[in-house]
Amino acid sequence: MNAVKIFRVFAWSAVAIAGGVLIGFSGILPGAPQLPRSGTVSSSGVAAVGGSFELTTHKGQRFTDADVAGKPYLVFFGFTFCPDICPTTLSELTIMMSELGADADRFTPLLITVDPERDNQEMLAEYMSAFDSRIVGLRGTPEQTAAAARTFKAYYKKVPLDGGDYTMDHTAGVLLMGANGRYIGMMDMDEARETRIAKLRRLIEKNDPRYPREHPKMDPDGLPLPDTEVSR
């Protein structure tokens, strides 16, 4: 092996290690959550939002990514000690699903609690009974919860308060996931309801479950990419 070749091997190894370090750090830095935004869908597979998770529904059944395979779904993180964002997100979803009627059967909204310690299954079951029955409340062990947050690049943190209580910081907003299991964009409850309804309609229309799981490829707006256009 001559000197040039050795140098090349060394240089490429350095690039590989540096790349590995960058990938390793992306999405796990506390305080710097890697928030998914429209247009950040990665084609390289690096730091993609979505993937596998394993949790338990508010009715006590095991629920994994396989249960939403081939169907668009929504994911948001919350907890029942939250008086504002969490119940209003659930009630807004309930209103929108009522407006969408049977079309709302074509996607599955998932609430993942970031506070499984206090949000036990009985409580979650009671809590969820106030909302559209198609919304699935999910909880897991601390490890399963952390794994699900990693899957969706979500951030959450337990924050102690005076008097021994605590609160949870968590990623706000609803992630829209395509039928192919890929992240499509966010739905913000501060947006006008018509905008949110339009996003849901686009999600179900462009992600018809009859499409094969990987085709067509979706661009960040949830539209099929031109070269993969599939006729129905």
Add this chain to the structure above:
Amino acid sequence: MRSNTIAGTAIALAILVMPLKATAHEYTIGTIKIDHPWARVTPPAAPVAGGYITITNSGTEPDRLVSGSSSISQKFEIHESKVVDGVASMRPVVGGVEIAPGATVALKSGGAHIMFIKPAKRFVEGEKFPATLIFEKAGPVTVDFAIQGMGASAPPENHGGHGSMPQ
């Protein structure tokens, strides 16, 4: 299915329209005026409920809402919700909420608000309950909180830019 959808829409519309129809009510103590105290309907088993008010100080000196109490819940606290860089957080407001002279401060959904922690019962739409608000200078005042639909938020005119909100 069809009738379910219609019924669902009717309920949703009721939730939407109710807060607008709910009778506004107000209280005055000294130079402090309290507009339309309301709390959001809670899901069953909810461990917390949010309370919202608009306070106007027509005096020449600042006052503060420092605390309060109600038999409806184990604790009455003032918290502030924020969403910063996509992360929602909520913290107790230390030292209460200041209302500057001439200012109107809205304790509203998504901002500073009252937390009724461990409510004794579920908050049901259309009901009301008394709570005492304690101001540093104006003193205590007992008001009725009207319970409104879950999707309710502060009326639009209360959004944005009134007075000094604790940051």
